[in-house]
Amino acid sequence: MSAVDRPPRAERRPSVRIVHDDRVDDPYAWMKDKADPALLAYLEAENAYAAEVTAPLAGLAQQLYDDIDARTLQTDLSVPEHVRHTDGRCYWYYARTTQGHNYPSYHRLPALDRDQLPDLTGVPEGEELLMEVNDLAGDAAFFALGTFTVSPDGNLLAFSTDTAGDERYDLRFVDLRTGRRLPDELTGIAAGGCWGGDWSFCYLTLDEAWRPDQAWRHVLGQDDDQLLHHEPDERFWMELGNSRDHRLVMIAIGSKTSSETRLLDAYDLTALPHVVTARRPGIEYDVEVAGDRLYLVHNDGAPDFALARAPLTATSAADWEPLWPGEPGVRLLDVSAYDRALVVSLRRDGLVRVLVADPDGSREDVREIDFGEELYEVDAHGSEDADTDRIRLSYQSMVTPDQVLEYRLDTGERRVLKQRTVLDHPRFGPYRPADYVQRREWAIAPDGTRVPVSLVHRADTPLDGSAGCLLTGYGAYELSYPASFSIPRLSLLDRGYVVAIAHVRGGGERGRAWYEAGKLANKQNSFTDLVAVARHLVAQGYTTPARLGVTGGSAGGLLVGAAVNLAPDAFGAVNAQVPFVDPLTTMLDPDLPLTVTEWEEWGDPLHDADAYHRMKGYSPYENVRPQHYPAMLVTTSLNDTRVEVTEPAKWVARLRHDAAMADRLLLKTELVAGHGGVSGRYAIWRDIAFEHAWLIVATGGADPS
Numbered sequence: 001m002s003a004v005d006r007p008p009r010a011e012r013r014p015s016v017r018i019v020h021d022d023r024v025d026d027p028y029a030w031m032k033d034k035a036d037p038a039l040l041a042y043l044e045a046e047n048a049y050a051a052e053v054t055a056p057l058a059g060l061a062q063q064l065y066d067d068i069d070a071r072t073l074q075t076d077l078s079v080p081e082h083v084r085h086t087d088g089r090c091y092w093y094y095a096r097t098t099q100g101h102n103y104p105s106y107h108r109l110p111a112l113d114r115d116q117l118p119d120l121t122g123v124p125e126g127e128e129l130l131m132e133v134n135d136l137a138g139d140a141a142f143f144a145l146g147t148f149t150v151s152p153d154g155n156l157l158a159f160s161t162d163t164a165g166d167e168r169y170d171l172r173f174v175d176l177r178t179g180r181r182l183p184d185e186l187t188g189i190a191a192g193g194c195w196g197g198d199w200s201f202c203y204l205t206l207d208e209a210w211r212p213d214q215a216w217r218h219v220l221g222q223d224d225d226q227l228l229h230h231e232p233d234e235r236f237w238m239e240l241g242n243s244r245d246h247r248l249v250m251i252a253i254g255s256k257t258s259s260e261t262r263l264l265d266a267y268d269l270t271a272l273p274h275v276v277t278a279r280r281p282g283i284e285y286d287v288e289v290a291g292d293r294l295y296l297v298h299n300d301g302a303p304d305f306a307l308a309r310a311p312l313t314a315t316s317a318a319d320w321e322p323l324w325p326g327e328p329g330v331r332l333l334d335v336s337a338y339d340r341a342l343v344v345s346l347r348r349d350g351l352v353r354v355l356v357a358d359p360d361g362s363r364e365d366v367r368e369i370d371f372g373e374e375l376y377e378v379d380a381h382g383s384e385d386a387d388t389d390r391i392r393l394s395y396q397s398m399v400t401p402d403q404v405l406e407y408r409l410d411t412g413e414r415r416v417l418k419q420r421t422v423l424d425h426p427r428f429g430p431y432r433p434a435d436y437v438q439r440r441e442w443a444i445a446p447d448g449t450r451v452p453v454s455l456v457h458r459a460d461t462p463l464d465g466s467a468g469c470l471l472t473g474y475g476a477y478e479l480s481y482p483a484s485f486s487i488p489r490l491s492l493l494d495r496g497y498v499v500a501i502a503h504v505r506g507g508g509e510r511g512r513a514w515y516e517a518g519k520l521a522n523k524q525n526s527f528t529d530l531v532a533v534a535r536h537l538v539a540q541g542y543t544t545p546a547r548l549g550v551t552g553g554s555a556g557g558l559l560v561g562a563a564v565n566l567a568p569d570a571f572g573a574v575n576a577q578v579p580f581v582d583p584l585t586t587m588l589d590p591d592l593p594l595t596v597t598e599w600e601e602w603g604d605p606l607h608d609a610d611a612y613h614r615m616k617g618y619s620p621y622e623n624v625r626p627q628h629y630p631a632m633l634v635t636t637s638l639n640d641t642r643v644e645v646t647e648p649a650k651w652v653a654r655l656r657h658d659a660a661m662a663d664r665l666l667l668k669t670e671l672v673a674g675h676g677g678v679s680g681r682y683a684i685w686r687d688i689a690f691e692h693a694w695l696i697v698a699t700g701g702a703d704p705s
Helices: 035-052 055-071 135-139 487-493 511-517 522-540 555-566 583-586 595-602 609-618 646-658 681-699
Strands: 015-018 021-023 081-083 090-097 105-110 129-134 144-150 156-162 169-175 178-191 193-195 200-206 212-219 224-231 239-242 248-254 260-263 285-290 294-298 306-311 322-325 330-337 340-346 351-357 377-381 390-396 403-408 414-419 436-444 448-460 469-473 496-500 548-553 573-577 631-636 665-670
Touching: 021 609, 035 055, 035 351, 035 646, 035 665, 055 681, 105 135, 129 135, 129 156, 135 193, 144 169, 144 193, 156 193, 156 414, 169 200, 178 200, 193 631, 200 239, 212 239, 224 248, 248 285, 260 285, 294 330, 294 414, 306 330, 322 487, 414 665, 436 522, 448 487, 469 522, 469 555, 487 681, 496 522, 522 548, 522 555, 522 609, 548 555, 548 681, 555 573, 573 681, 583 595, 583 609, 583 646, 631 681, 646 665
Parallel strands: 193 239, 469 496, 469 548, 548 573, 573 631, 631 665
Antiparallel strands: 015 021, 081 090, 090 105, 105 129, 144 156, 156 169, 169 178, 193 200, 200 212, 212 224, 239 248, 248 260, 285 294, 294 306, 306 322, 330 340, 340 351, 377 390, 390 403, 403 414, 436 448, 448 496
């Protein structure tokens, strides 16, 4: 009997969970042990089954891959970034991608004139190769570059690599003056890090739960690393960074609801970190260093965050001078302080706005940069020079390919430094933004809340209910789903699909209240919002339930998994990527990576009976029922440390058994990869093409033959 005749059936072993007097039989609890040979055998059987069932998709998947390949300028350059080092030397730094290579190479070139970008159509005289990542990756099945940073004086390079996908990195150093690798090597550390002066590097180590819990300083050539901070509270993570002038190392410590920043003199090896303001429950703040002053974006008395200023020596909130009080529903995101201006980013009505204000924080003369589109995504890039007269903006929309803009702080002039090239397609021709339409819709949730929806389609797509539609969402951690551009998405749009983003509660699109309305006791709102958006798309004539596919990854996988339990009739196909679909079991185990740090996001079901029953009520795994489900493709990775492979494996096993799903349910596991899936751009394109091919066929968009 072939795999198609008999889908894999996972072994069921007796296991009972009793928590808060609630007895639950979990026959797939054994999958928690990733060292159990039976789990690997099951995953391999599911892979073989998925490969056999989807073999007829090969032709369509190849077409979609060829679409990406044809439209992508594969030999290309990033926009050179001007950097002035502490010794006065200036360089342009940039990355080059080359056709046929999975990874970029990194270079620099002496900068003679900041106003004149170098001509990089060839290999310019004086170009230095900093790293050829393809050589570094070699034939590794998985490769990720973590830290990649040049020392303040420009003489040394620190870089870290991960070849398993488990987000434990090995850190090494190169002397750029000689090109030689230094003997210093640190293994099994976190991805981030920063220079502490010109000859020492600050890095993070991880505890058994994969949490960055210790910050260290390593002086090159020495073995006795200095512990800068140990964070014993399991709710808190750490990140490292530098002030703009590299004088300070910044240790950012934060949980989901409170934070603390410590500053360290980068050039004094005897200095101890100084606490800007000690952590307080419910109070979050971010620090921007500007000379002898600090600017703080905080939520002390301002739910959507306010702006304050303080001396560099500040030690408590009593030292904060209010500048902007904050505005309900308008989320203050970030501030960059320069000699000429403050550049402020905030989110209003679901869109990021960039404002330019006087450096004294006055609100009398504030300019908002206008982009002229209904939907877009923009990010303001900080310059390392405090006296800069310009900033860069990364800009895109669902119809405008990625741009890098230069904006003059004094005059407001702007110019496009680069826009992503979309090459002509041999069948569909040149890409013309005018051929596509993007718009904002509003769906009505069951409690009357208006839920924003971003969508895009070809202008000639009939909106009579006959079109296929791909809906996606996330809805957690106050993260906003970007209305961004995508070359792979064009393959769907040109085949008559509508693509929609549901900005459900739990995300950050409409301020802190929007986030809090979709977390903890309010988490159910995220799921009912997604169902409301699906119903809205059908009611407005964009699609039909049978032609509506929905996709989500990680916490977005929880979103679609819970929604499909609530309303399986609302969707025609589900693509769940590294899905967080067994959240209750995970949150009950404090020894798992991320669990304790996540209690402030989802609840603590181990110690709180209400949280337990609430999570049990929406967990996709706990709520599989013998009902008709849409076709499902579930993808995961064996080395994922954020959502253990156990979760999607258990979910699929229960769906097969309890819902009697056969070839409409597939599990595909990458055996050498992590939370982000495969590495290397061509492998990534293959995965996207496969998933899109499956969605097209599952929603009636093509005959796989």
